[in-house]
Amino acid sequence: MRLDVISASDRLTGGNAVATTLGLIGAGRIGSTLAKLAVAADLEVVLSNSRGPDTLADLVSELGPKAKAATVDEAAAADLIAIAVPLGSYGQLPAAALAGKTVIDANNYYPDRDGRIPDLDSGAVTSSELVQRQLPGALVVKAFNNIDSMRLGKLARPAGAPDRSALPIAGDDPEAKARVAALLDVLGYDAVDVGTLADSWRSQPDTPVYVRPYFPHAFEAAAEGNYERFLNFPGVAVPADQVKELLGAATR
Numbered sequence: 001m002r003l004d005v006i007s008a009s010d011r012l013t014g015g016n017a018v019a020t021t022l023g024l025i026g027a028g029r030i031g032s033t034l035a036k037l038a039v040a041a042d043l044e045v046v047l048s049n050s051r052g053p054d055t056l057a058d059l060v061s062e063l064g065p066k067a068k069a070a071t072v073d074e075a076a077a078a079d080l081i082a083i084a085v086p087l088g089s090y091g092q093l094p095a096a097a098l099a100g101k102t103v104i105d106a107n108n109y110y111p112d113r114d115g116r117i118p119d120l121d122s123g124a125v126t127s128s129e130l131v132q133r134q135l136p137g138a139l140v141v142k143a144f145n146n147i148d149s150m151r152l153g154k155l156a157r158p159a160g161a162p163d164r165s166a167l168p169i170a171g172d173d174p175e176a177k178a179r180v181a182a183l184l185d186v187l188g189y190d191a192v193d194v195g196t197l198a199d200s201w202r203s204q205p206d207t208p209v210y211v212r213p214y215f216p217h218a219f220e221a222a223a224e225g226n227y228e229r230f231l232n233f234p235g236v237a238v239p240a241d242q243v244k245e246l247l248g249a250a251t252r
Ligand SMILES: NC(=O)c1ccc[n+]([C@@H]2O[C@H](COP(=O)([O-])OP(=O)(O)OC[C@H]3O[C@@H](n4cnc5c(N)ncnc54)[C@H](OP(=O)(O)O)[C@@H]3O)[C@@H](O)[C@H]2O)c1
Pocket: 025, 026, 027, 028, 029, 030, 031, 048, 049, 050, 051, 052, 055, 072, 083, 084, 085, 086, 087, 089, 092, 093, 106, 107, 108, 109, 110, 144, 145, 146, 147, 148, 149, 150
């Protein structure tokens, strides 16, 4: 096979003919942005939410024939699954359906939204360790949590582009991390390995790599309720070396 005709699916499956499908549990801001990037990369997507497939008809029609809506268990049957739900609902994630799967955890802990979770408040575990605890048979990899959904959509660039950004990934299984890095690559990002899920505190909210490098005025815009700024700011490219530096500068 010539290198220049390897499709996104081939790159994710090591060159075999199996079509690669991204399952999404959660189809809000982050889930729908990931779905758009995946469709643009010629992947199939299966979207799910808490209210059922019928409520996703508009989004699926906007995404086109590569997308379909399904139940959470059907989305969990995809080759790779990304979870993008409010963390407070982690206890409802389908452990049996996700056993053996590589599962991307894009979630963050916001107590005002998610309710108090003592093990996170005490720092006993990271939020991704909590998700891994809920999904004991899955290979959880944290990714896509440290960039706001609009910049995630706007900053994607092809491999080798001079203004390509990088995102941190963390996980306990090296092969699962490699699969997620391959997904980032086809979606438009380089990956920087943070380490294990225990190390993933380095990309949680309030760390140097969290949101601001890609959108310096994100929190001011949110506080002002300045939706125009959210919508229009193109984002700042953050290359891999800078992501490494920012991860190294995190303290707790
Ligand atoms: N927004 C961002 O810029 C951003 C950036 C990075 C990370 N994150 C993190 O990503 C996660 C999702 O954020 P978001 O902003 O995308 O949220 P959102 O726009 O509110 O969307 C949440 C999605 O999760 C679904 N959902 C909720 N509970 C569910 C359950 N038990 N099973 C299946 N689906 C369920 C919702 O479906 P229904 O509508 O049917 O309930 C909805 O589709 C959060 O943990 C957030 O902290 C967000």
